Amino acid sequence: MLAEAGIPVHDTSLVTVGGGIGSFVLVDYLRIAGAPTSAIRVLSNIDHPWQTYRYLTRVSQIPDHERIRSDSGSTPDNIWAFPSYAVREAFAARSLRGFLAPLWQVATEPVLSDYFTPRIGAVFESMAREADRISYREMLVSGQVRMVRRRAGGGYLTIITPPKGHAPTRRVAFRSQHVHLGVGYPGLKFLPDLQEYRSRYGDVRRVVNAYEPHEHVYDELIRRPATVVVHGAGIVASRILDRLITDRDRHQAGTHIVHLFRTYVRGSHGPSVFMRRRGGDGWAYQGFNYPKSVWGGQLKARMRTLEGDERKALYDTIGGTNTPRRRRWQAQLARGRHEGWYVTRVGEVERLAPGTDGTVVTRVRTADGMLEIPAAYVIDATGLVADIREHRVLADLLDHSGAGHNPLGRLDVERTFEVRGTRSGPGRLYASGAATLGGYFPGVDTFLGLQIAAQEICDDLASQGFVPHLGVARSVSQWARWMRNQPV
Amino acid sequence: MVPTLAGRLQTRLFLLATVGVVLTVLVTPLLPVDAPLGTAYRASFGVLFAVALLGLGWELAYHGLQQFRWEKDWPTMFGLLTALNEGLLVWLAVRADAVPGAAGLAGSAFVIHFGVVWVGVWLCANGPMRVPFLRWRFHGGRLL
Numbered sequence: 261m262l263a264e265a266g267i268p269v270h271d272t273s274l275v276t277v278g279g280g281i282g283s284f285v286l287v288d289y290l291r292i293a294g295a296p297t298s299a300i301r302v303l304s305n306i307d308h309p310w311q312t313y314r315y316l317t318r319v320s321q322i323p324d325h326e327r328i329r330s331d332s333g334s335t336p337d338n339i340w341a342f343p344s345y346a347v348r349e350a351f352a353a354r355s356l357r358g359f360l361a362p363l364w365q366v367a368t369e370p371v372l373s374d375y376f377t378p379r380i381g382a383v384f385e386s387m388a389r390e391a392d393r394i395s396y397r398e399m400l401v402s403g404q405v406r407m408v409r410r411r412a413g414g415g416y417l418t419i420i421t422p423p424k425g426h427a428p429t430r431r432v433a434f435r436s437q438h439v440h441l442g443v444g445y446p447g448l449k450f451l452p453d454l455q456e457y458r459s460r461y462g463d464v465r466r467v468v469n470a471y472e473p474h475e476h477v478y479d480e481l482i483r484r485p486a487t488v489v490v491h492g493a494g495i496v497a498s499r500i501l502d503r504l505i506t507d508r509d510r511h512q513a514g515t516h517i518v519h520l521f522r523t524y525v526r527g528s529h530g531p532s533v534f535m536r537r538r539g540g541d542g543w544a545y546q547g548f549n550y551p552k553s554v555w556g557g558q559l560k561a562r563m564r565t566l567e568g569d570e571r572k573a574l575y576d577t578i579g580g581t582n583t584p585r586r587r588r589w590q591a592q593l594a595r596g597r598h599e600g601w602y603v604t605r606v607g608e609v610e611r612l613a614p615g616t617d618g619t620v621v622t623r624v625r626t627a628d629g630m631l632e633i634p635a636a637y638v639i640d641a642t643g644l645v646a647d648i649r650e651h652r653v654l655a656d657l658l659d660h661s662g663a664g665h666n667p668l669g670r671l672d673v674e675r676t677f678e679v680r681g682t683r684s685g686p687g688r689l690y691a692s693g694a695a696t697l698g699g700y701f702p703g704v705d706t707f708l709g710l711q712i713a714a715q716e717i718c719d720d721l722a723s724q725g726f727v728p729h730l731g732v733a734r735s736v737s738q739w740a741r742w743m744r745n746q747p748v
Numbered sequence: 749m750v751p752t753l754a755g756r757l758q759t760r761l762f763l764l765a766t767v768g769v770v771l772t773v774l775v776t777p778l779l780p781v782d783a784p785l786g787t788a789y790r791a792s793f794g795v796l797f798a799v800a801l802l803g804l805g806w807e808l809a810y811h812g813l814q815q816f817r818w819e820k821d822w823p824t825m826f827g828l829l830t831a832l833n834e835g836l837l838v839w840l841a842v843r844a845d846a847v848p849g850a851a852g853l854a855g856s857a858f859v860i861h862f863g864v865v866w867v868g869v870w871l872c873a874n875g876p877m878r879v880p881f882l883r884w885r886f887h888g889g890r891l892l
Contacts, residue, residue, distance in 0.1 A: 339882065342875045368825050530818070537818045546818070553820035556886045557750025712886050732880045739879045 262417070267431045272301045273726065275418050275436040277405045277653060279304020280312050282442025282693040282710045284387065284396065285336050289711075289718040291394040291748045292339060292738045293727040300399045301434055303420050307402075309391065310384050312444060317380060320470050320641075321499040324381035329495055329548060329584065332366045332376045334707040337386035339715075340739050345378035348386075374586050375547045383707075394748055401434075402426060407656040408439050414685020438726065440717065441671075441679070441691040442710075443653060447646035451491060454640050457612035457620070466620045467612065470496045470641040477637045482507055485514025489622050489633055491609075492641030493521055493543055494581045498589055500641050501602075505592045508601070517602045518633050520624065523581075524606040531577060538585065541593065542604050545585035551578050554703045555712065564675060564700045572667040575702060581642075605631060612638065648695055657682065661689075668698025675700045676720040677713045686724070690717045749873070750821045751814075755889025756807040762891055763869045763877070764800045771868045772796050772861065779857040790849030792861055798838045798847045799865070806834055824874055831866045838862065 262269050274290070276283040279302045287300055306312055322328060332346040343351070346366035353359040366376040391397070403420040411417055415437040422432055450458070454467050468474040470492070481488065481504070490500055497519075507513040525539035538545040553559040559578065566574055583589075596602025607626035615621035619634040648654045648670050657663040657671075662681035666672040672680045673696045682689040692713035694705040703709035722729045741748060751759065776792040777785060810830070814822055839858060842850045878885055 333885070340878045341885070342878050344875065347875070366824065367828070369823065371823050371825055534815045535818065551819040551821075553750040553888075555750065557755075557888045558752050558814075558820040560750075560886070561752055561888060715883065715886065730882060735882050736880050 262433050266429060267419070267433050268427075268429060269417075269433045269435050270301070272434060272436050273299040274438040274440065274721075275301050275303055275408075275416070275434050276440040276442060277303050277408065277418060278442035278444060278693075279306050279309060279400065280442055280444050280693075281309050281336055281387075281707065282444070282713070283440065284309035284391070285339075285707075285710045286440055286442065286692070286714040286717055287396065287399065288337075288390060288394055289339055289714040289730070290721070290727055293718055293722065293730045293734070294748075295727045297395050297398045299726075301436070302396070302400045303403060303405050303418060303434065304400060305402065305404050307400075308388070309396070310387050314380075314384065316471055319473050320496045321503045322380050324379070324384070326380055327377040328380050328383065329377060330707045331369075331548065332362075332378065334711070335386070336383070336707045336711065337390035338742060339711065340735070340742075342739070345382065345386075346376045349378070349382065370547055375584065389745065390742075393742070393745060401432075403432070405653055406431070407653060408441070408661070408689065409656075410661055410682065410684035410687075411435065415687035416684055416689060437687045438721065439687075439689045441653065441657075441689070441695070442693050443651055443691075443695060445645055445694050446648045446651040446654060449644040449646040451609070451640050451642055451644065453609045453611055454491075454638065461614055463614070463620070466618075466636065467638045468640070470500055470639055471643065474639065477639065478503060478507055480636070481515045482511045482513045485516070486636035487516040487518060487619075487634065488637045488639060489518045489520055489635045490639050490641060491520050492581070492643065493523070493525075493583065494641065494643055495549075495583050496643055497641040498583045498586075500639055502589060502592065505596065505602075515601065517596065518635065519602065519604045520609070520622070520633075521604060521606045522608060524604070535577060537582070542606075543585075544580055544582040546582040547584050548703075549582070549706065550702050554578070554701070555706075555708045560701065560703075563702055566700075568667055571698075571700075575668060575698065578702070605633065607631065645694065651695070654695060657689075666696070666698035670698045671695045673699045675716065677717050678720065688720070688724075690720075692717070749824065749827065749885075750819075750888065751811075752888030752890065753807070753811045755887065756811060757804060758891045759873060759877075759884075759889040760803050760807060761800060763872055764796060764803075764865075767868050767872050768796050768799070768865050771865050775861055775864045779860055780854060781857050782854075787849075788857075791851075791853045791857075794847045794849035795838060795842065795853070795858065795861060796865065798841055798850075799834065799862070802837055802841070803834065806830065827870050827873065828867075831863070831870075835859075835862050835866070 283302050332344040333341040335341045346362040349362040350359045365373040369375045403422040406419040408416055408418045416439045418434045420432050448471050457467050458464055504515050508515055521542045524542045525544045527540055528536045529539050530536035607624040610623045610625050613621050615634045622633045624631045663679050664672045671691050673691055674680055677690045677692050679689045679691050696704050772792045776788050781788045841847050842853050845851050
């Protein structure tokens, strides 16, 4: 049928759709386990696995020299996490202090020090090295994936639109036994009241999302003192506040910050003495986006056994918006409160409307009545994620291939990360990353989570003979090759 | 680390039986002991056995304490600091003649041997262990 329609068909064993860090770490695992490059195709609209991640982190205020949230052992370039980023930073240092500082931090975290977190630039460099080592580019096929469908004879067909001028036809098909989806966020969603303001008044300068380019806000705040309203209580809100305050300190910006909380956390909170999370000044504090043991310990083991409502209840307990309690941020905000240029407000936003002098007025329903906050800028740092239906490949899977929703409304996957209901003969369809949040493993949307998913998928594929089982001997010999930067 | 109870017990026994044994073999001839090497080895391995056996009880206690932590984690430095309470208990057992082969063991020899084994095991658990055992850290420290 495809041949009749003039669509060329290529054969391979496994296709991974997305080409971001989720695809990259899976391909890394499979190559290390013994898969040849000819068995894998990465279908992607980006040239480097870290491209989208870099874009999002840059606009949300993490330039290359800054540190990210993930820990020393979350190493997307190294499946063993040894040497970890802290150890590598120590051995790359040129002074004794530079050598000892990361080792001291990682050895004493999170008790005497904040968690060690790597510089984002170091993470990109390490991934570039690993991409070369596993010949990632040989497997990369550029284009926009349109859909993944089951084939009558088993396996899957993935339809991709190559970039203009790169192929003689508008569509190309890949026929493979297995498919992996690492498509990232289905899409970002604005707070409804902010979206309404932008649509109604056509103003995308004064009301911005933290995940879109908004440097003009900082530029103008340095030029003239003004008020800015920040929505959100997660890591991105922390970053935005850090940038605003750093600009105050370095460039003498006269910014007045109004931080809007919908839920204000006053202190430690949780259902029992065994499940109490730290909090205060509005924030819920946590090193990473879930309690650390979801990536390997008690909470990982527990969630793996839960179904339906029980699973959702545990997600509710350990989830919610939170940010790390970093000493630098604590000091910044304490200073802001003391000097009066950082204030918090608690309530539900009712609507936004243009004010006088080019301001935008946020009307907030608080416990004490309606409050109007005029500001030069409003920054939405809530990081709402859109429904998985917003992604066309996922929507097509839900409509035509038997995929369903998990208890949190995202893509339902097995413990092996196989998308439930989509098996096609001997072929299997897997998914990892943010689209699968709500499954048996909560930490999906992180470097380490992507690696855990990749390991599960690799092991499942090994059980079907796609690659040899990655056992002790191969693991050690491949690690030695990694250390010497030799091809797999 | 983010151990489960089963992971704690398995990791402790495995690392003491491998890294602990190797380090004990290497360090014992260098210990300040006025006794034939055979006697010194009997004392060292007695201590190693006591660390493993008493440690199973300690792991239960640590697991209980871990329940009060929101993250259900066990920070790296706890793994080092617990040398103090564990070392003290094993030493008291040595002094009470409860450790086979270790009667009359000098304090300095005990401190050196115990310290070397403890630091060696701690270092291995925080890095090299992941190289042969890829799934170990995602399974709460379980090997089986």
